[in-house]
Amino acid sequence: MLRPKEVCVRLGISYSTLSRWVREGRIKAVRIAGGKYRVPESKVRRVAEGQPISKEVRAVIYARVSSSDQKSDLRRQVQHLAQYAPLRVTESSTF
Numbered sequence: 001m002l003r004p005k006e007v008c009v010r011l012g013i014s015y016s017t018l019s020r021w022v023r024e025g026r027i028k029a030v031r032i033a034g035g036k037y038r039v040p041e042s043k044v045r046r047v048a049e050g051q052p053i054s055k056e057v058r059a060v061i062y063a064r065v066s067s068s069d070q071k072s073d074l075r076r077q078v079q080h081l082a083q084y085a086p087l088r089v090t091e092s093s094t095f
Contacts, residue, residue, distance in 0.1 A: 001030065001038035001039065001040060001041070002038060002039050002040075002041055002044060003038060004018055004019075004037065004038075004039070007039045007044050010044055010048060011044065011047055011048060018039075022037065022039075027039060027043050027044075027047060028040060028043050029043075060085075061078070061081035061082065061084075061085055062081075063077035063078050063081055064077075065077075
């Protein structure tokens with residue numbers, strides 16, 4: 001069983017990220033006396049080896065221009081970003 005600080009160092013994440021993952025159930029932790037928790041080493045290894053911690057993967061793209069005269073620039077930006085993070089882009093979600 002590892003302390004939160006050890007888990008954070010091994011995974012290269014912040015304490016707040018680890019805490020959120022525990023609350024969301026993305027990584028299993030065991031509560032000990034005093035309200036503290038420990039994380040099983042097997043769970044840390046699973047995450048460190050790149051196995052998914054969640055079945056859902058999301059990608060968010062953001063593009064903007066200064067004025068409506070630049071709509072063609074905006075469309076180009078969205079095209080480029082959609083190639084970087086493939087997803088279904090709808091007209092309503094981009095303008």
